[in-house]
Amino acid sequence: MYEIYETKERITADNDREAARVRQLLDAKGVFLVNLMSSPGAGKTTTLVRTIKALQGRYRIGVMEADVDSDVDAKTMAALGVRVIQLHTGGSCHMDADMTYRGMERMGMEDLDLVFLENVGNLVCPAEFDVGAQLKVMILSVPEGDDKPLKYPLMFRVSNFLLINKIDAKAVFDFDEERCRSYVRKLNPDMQVFPVSALNGTGFDAWTAELEKRIDAWRNGR
Amino acid sequence: MYEIYETKERITADNDREAARVRQLLDAKGVFLVNLMSSPGAGKTTTLVRTIKALQGRYRIGVMEADVDSDVDAKTMAALGVRVIQLHTGGSCHMDADMTYRGMERMGMEDLDLVFLENVGNLVCPAEFDVGAQLKVMILSVPEGDDKPLKYPLMFRVSNFLLINKIDAKAVFDFDEERCRSYVRKLNPDMQVFPVSALNGTGFDAWTAELEKRIDAWRNGR
Numbered sequence: 540m541y542e543i544y545e546t547k548e549r550i551t552a553d554n555d556r557e558a559a560r561v562r563q564l565l566d567a568k569g570v571f572l573v574n575l576m577s578s579p580g581a582g583k584t585t586t587l588v589r590t591i592k593a594l595q596g597r598y599r600i601g602v603m604e605a606d607v608d609s610d611v612d613a614k615t616m617a618a619l620g621v622r623v624i625q626l627h628t629g630g631s632c633h634m635d636a637d638m639t640y641r642g643m644e645r646m647g648m649e650d651l652d653l654v655f656l657e658n659v660g661n662l663v664c665p666a667e668f669d670v671g672a673q674l675k676v677m678i679l680s681v682p683e684g685d686d687k688p689l690k691y692p693l694m695f696r697v698s699n700f701l702l703i704n705k706i707d708a709k710a711v712f713d714f715d716e717e718r719c720r721s722y723v724r725k726l727n728p729d730m731q732v733f734p735v736s737a738l739n740g741t742g743f744d745a746w747t748a749e750l751e752k753r754i755d756a757w758r759n760g761r
Numbered sequence: 762m763y764e765i766y767e768t769k770e771r772i773t774a775d776n777d778r779e780a781a782r783v784r785q786l787l788d789a790k791g792v793f794l795v796n797l798m799s800s801p802g803a804g805k806t807t808t809l810v811r812t813i814k815a816l817q818g819r820y821r822i823g824v825m826e827a828d829v830d831s832d833v834d835a836k837t838m839a840a841l842g843v844r845v846i847q848l849h850t851g852g853s854c855h856m857d858a859d860m861t862y863r864g865m866e867r868m869g870m871e872d873l874d875l876v877f878l879e880n881v882g883n884l885v886c887p888a889e890f891d892v893g894a895q896l897k898v899m900i901l902s903v904p905e906g907d908d909k910p911l912k913y914p915l916m917f918r919v920s921n922f923l924l925i926n927k928i929d930a931k932a933v934f935d936f937d938e939e940r941c942r943s944y945v946r947k948l949n950p951d952m953q954v955f956p957v958s959a960l961n962g963t964g965f966d967a968w969t970a971e972l973e974k975r976i977d978a979w980r981n982g983r
Binding site (some may be wrong): 578579606607608609611630632659660661663664680681682683689690691692693705708712 | 886912
């Protein structure tokens with residue numbers, strides 16, 4: 540079961556100040572928040588399902604599903620037995636820190652170690668709004684093309700991890716992974732890149748291992 | 762050759778009033794404007810290239826390439842020998858009517874019959890901004906999934922035509938065309954749906970024939 544919560548954007552909110560509040564809350568509760576971003580249809584939900592299954596034994600996991608409308612993803616997540624809240628952005632094309640804060644309060648952070656925020660499918664606006672997460676993960680899927688770093692540079696600059704998803708479909712599409720990586724290096728030399736297939740699990744060991752490292756490093760540093 | 766024009770959003774602009782101005786300009790110049798929208802990587806540019814090649818003999822064509830940054834698409838278009846202008850939205854995730862008006866003025870509308878606006882790759886914000894075009898065409902690509910009408914309903918509501926692109930990759934993805942069409946019918950019963958492959962040309966005769974019909978009907982009605 541899950542609740543649907545209408546988190547409309549408050550124009551008055553100062554995003555940087557609200558992001559600091561989110562960080563304080565995460566710190567106080569000992570919760571690691573991952574902001575997951577991508578285009579529509581790049582595979583955020585399928586990636587999350589597989590990631591949660593891999594980490595469910597180690598962490599107590601919650602998911603905040605942000606959508607303009609609908610709750611199809613929340614249904615999928617609820618079936619995994621994790622705590623889920625569906626956030627409706629009321630037309631807004633991204634989550635901001637204030638909406639994230641209210642979503643977390645509403646969901647309840649007690650008894651959770653790890654929360655995934657599945658952001659609205661969009662490569663532009665979510666990149667502009669720090670929600671206070673400890674880790675920003677973006678997905679680029681093979682069918683979208685290897686030139687996307689050129690067109691949506693900010694998303695590639697601000698994210699820590701890049702999952703290149705649908706790598707199983709590489710043969711069907713004209714996607715040059717090395718070219719993509721070289722564009723990414725120019726924008727963000729620190730970005731860690733993981734070719735994965737959320738469909739068949741390729742690359743998930745590598746990505747979830749690095750995610751665990753980040754979570755554990757943060758916990759040990761608190 | 763093409764120019765790069767920085768069309769930043771003017772917060773003061775009233776979009777509906779500006780859209781009316783665009784329509785007046787199109788009427789005065791006898792130009793049919795198509796607003797082409799989709800997610801990043803759904804195939805707007807490849808679709809446009811093939812569409813332009815099909816219609817180049819009948820119409821004098823111009824292209825406005827809108828991007829947050831970069832000019833990779835303008836280069837592709839310029840190679841076709843059509844008039845091209847690259848519009849930079851200055852971080853904005855969509856074109857609005859005022860930016861469209863200034864883009865058209867800058868490009869010059871003389872000697873053109875048909876102009877394509879390739880909007881910023883985004884399924885949310887471009888749906889909210891009428892740019893004054895006579896026709897709104899959206900692309901959904903097969904790898905994005907058949908559930909996208911549920912998640913981005915406004916885009917499906919406001920568009921006249923839906924191109925379901927990358928239909929050649931249908932075997933690789935779990936995309937149920939009939940399910941997608943039934944979602945679309947609920948949101949927008951008037952929407953015309955064309956399964957196409959911009960890669961191999963499947964379905965292009967049907968889509969370009971309907972586009973020609975719309976253009977000619979508008980011309981005859983002026």
